[in-house]
Amino acid sequence: MPDLYLSLGIKVIIYGLYFLSLSTLLLGKAGYWAVGNLANFALGAFIYACGPLLLGISGGLLYLWIAFTVVAVTILALIPGFAALRLQGDFFAYVSICCVEVVRVLVEKVAGPSGFSHVPRPPGLESELAIILISAFLFIIVAVWIDMFCRTRLELMFATTRTSKTWAASMGIRVRRIEVSMFGIAGGLAGLSGVLFAIYSTGTDPVRFSLMEAVILFALAYLGGIKSIWAPLLSAGLYVITTYALESAFRGSLQIYAPYATSLFFGLILILAMAFTSEKSVAK
Amino acid sequence: MAVHTNPPVNENQGPQIITLYPGLSFSFGKTPLFELPLSSEKIVIRGGDICAVFGPNGCGKTTLLNLLSGFLRPTTGQVCFGPSDDAHGIVIKSSAPRWLNPAAKIAQWDGGVRRTFQVPVISPDISITGHISVARRMKREETFTSWYIAPIRRLFQSKNQKYEIDDTSCEESEQLLKAFNLNKSISNPNTLSYGQKRLLNIAQAIFGGKRLLMLDEPFANLSTSAIAIVKQMFRDFVASKDRAVVLVEHRAKNLPDFTNGLITMRDGLLRFEALKGTKEEEERFISKLISSYFG
Numbered sequence A: 001m002p003d004l005y006l007s008l009g010i011k012v013i014i015y016g017l018y019f020l021s022l023s024t025l026l027l028g029k030a031g032y033w034a035v036g037n038l039a040n041f042a043l044g045a046f047i048y049a050c051g052p053l054l055l056g057i058s059g060g061l062l063y064l065w066i067a068f069t070v071v072a073v074t075i076l077a078l079i080p081g082f083a084a085l086r087l088q089g090d091f092f093a094y095v096s097i098c099c100v101e102v103v104r105v106l107v108e109k110v111a112g113p114s115g116f117s118h119v120p121r122p123p124g125l126e127s128e129l130a131i132i133l134i135s136a137f138l139f140i141i142v143a144v145w146i147d148m149f150c151r152t153r154l155e156l157m158f159a160t161t162r163t164s165k166t167w168a169a170s171m172g173i174r175v176r177r178i179e180v181s182m183f184g185i186a187g188g189l190a191g192l193s194g195v196l197f198a199i200y201s202t203g204t205d206p207v208r209f210s211l212m213e214a215v216i217l218f219a220l221a222y223l224g225g226i227k228s229i230w231a232p233l234l235s236a237g238l239y240v241i242t243t244y245a246l247e248s249a250f251r252g253s254l255q256i257y258a259p260y261a262t263s264l265f266f267g268l269i270l271i272l273a274m275a276f277t278s279e280k281s282v283a284k
Numbered sequence B: 001m002a003v004h005t006n007p008p009v010n011e012n013q014g015p016q017i018i019t020l021y022p023g024l025s026f027s028f029g030k031t032p033l034f035e036l037p038l039s040s041e042k043i044v045i046r047g048g049d050i051c052a053v054f055g056p057n058g059c060g061k062t063t064l065l066n067l068l069s070g071f072l073r074p075t076t077g078q079v080c081f082g083p084s085d086d087a088h089g090i091v092i093k094s095s096a097p098r099w100l101n102p103a104a105k106i107a108q109w110d111g112g113v114r115r116t117f118q119v120p121v122i123s124p125d126i127s128i129t130g131h132i133s134v135a136r137r138m139k140r141e142e143t144f145t146s147w148y149i150a151p152i153r154r155l156f157q158s159k160n161q162k163y164e165i166d167d168t169s170c171e172e173s174e175q176l177l178k179a180f181n182l183n184k185s186i187s188n189p190n191t192l193s194y195g196q197k198r199l200l201n202i203a204q205a206i207f208g209g210k211r212l213l214m215l216d217e218p219f220a221n222l223s224t225s226a227i228a229i230v231k232q233m234f235r236d237f238v239a240s241k242d243r244a245v246v247l248v249e250h251r252a253k254n255l256p257d258f259t260n261g262l263i264t265m266r267d268g269l270l271r272f273e274a275l276k277g278t279k280e281e282e283e284r285f286i287s288k289l290i291s292s293y294f295g
Helices: A002-030 A035-054 A061-084 A089-111 A128-149 A153-163 A165-170 A175-201 A211-224 A231-276 B061-068 B103-107 B128-135 B146-155 B167-179 B194-208 B224-238 B279-294
Strands: B002-004 B016-020 B025-028 B031-035 B043-046 B050-054 B078-081 B090-093 B113-116 B212-216 B244-248 B261-266 B269-276
Touching (some): A002 A128, A035 A061, A035 A175, A128 B146, A153 B128, A165 B103, B025 B061, B043 B244, B050 B061, B061 B244, B113 B194, B128 B167
Parallel strands (some): B050 B244
Antiparallel strands (some): B016 B043, B261 B269
């Protein structure tokens, strides 16, 4: 039983990091419907897995590879960042969704339909306890940074840019620079959570990177709230615990179709939650 | 009434702030909107000037302001910020690449050029003092490292210190809010009236603008007393003779007692009329101008 709690706890923290990137930074600060931020998560997991499995990287070098992965995802995340300069609202969401599909197809082509498996963990992170400790440490560091960020004038710059790019530019705010930088930072953070996910699960299950999953996570980000530093943990908790409960419930009766049934049921729950949750009750 | 061509009017003329060169024109597609004919003199707005852009609806006043603030490029010709021999000046040319939007660069030019819009822009996520604070840019925020350093520095500052503006600026912003009768304790600026939102935008511009203010219909929806306050603010703003104000205004009665230059737009032509005389002389001149322009 404690193993189950540990496993759920790791997932909550890893997805908490992901939601810090999606809900707090991209939705809350930049104001973009970055449905496809899951592509960065997937890239983080995929690139990390490529290191030991395709390039033969092992031992302490894996830490260097993790750093390379995060930098690589940060750079790749600048691509939707540049797209954001020309696209807003729904149009950006469509482009973002396309990014998820492109990455999913890429992962499937390279890693096969079941994704990579038996991805080695770096030395020192073999146990789940070590993974939860390092994940929690990273979560706290990032959460404190974002909390402090919200008290600087950078927060004002983002609020101004969210309201009107023209207004922001008229006050000398370099809109392009701050938006693209935000996409880079949020992408790097999503990539880091993807790396931790690959380390924890020792694989890159493509089901976790699907379009349906991206939409569910986006809806949860909105439901959890975009302004509080605790909201990502709430969203992550909702996601991990509900998924676990639904999969456990369906596993006996539907066997291999359990993940699909879970997704469908999860989608239904979200539709009802979004429909009956007033805007005011969504955590700020 | 003495009517002068450019250069204008002030006896103690300040430095050149904006120069519109003959040949400047702007078109939407193939439809020409306005031009400064090659045969006319260049229009120079100097420190100490309060210049109004005047013309009928749809003649391109806001478009001219958009062009001057870098949101649009001229179709032909050029606009220059600062003296033409100034290495720090900015030139907006028709040949500038389409992707190069110089609005932020102009806003930061020489300490600050600020712009207000026809419809007041207010963010519900920013407090009243935050609105004022964000208008004054700090160079250190432009560096990417500030993203990492600013939050760490914030860790060691008191929670009461808001948004890292120094005490002098804080006092200055509070005086501005007081002058405009804006209550800084209002948490949601969306609850302000339309006129108050406009005043907040003007206060923002004055706080952030170190060199030039460009205001689109600043007196719209304001009470007579508020208009008088705003006019006095503009006079104080240009008093040091190194700053200028360019504004779009429809109501001619608001112009005579404080503007000293008019950019008129009629039949797609830009003209500069300098105003120098008593209030009554200027009123007579403007009403004559209105009747000759608009019938």
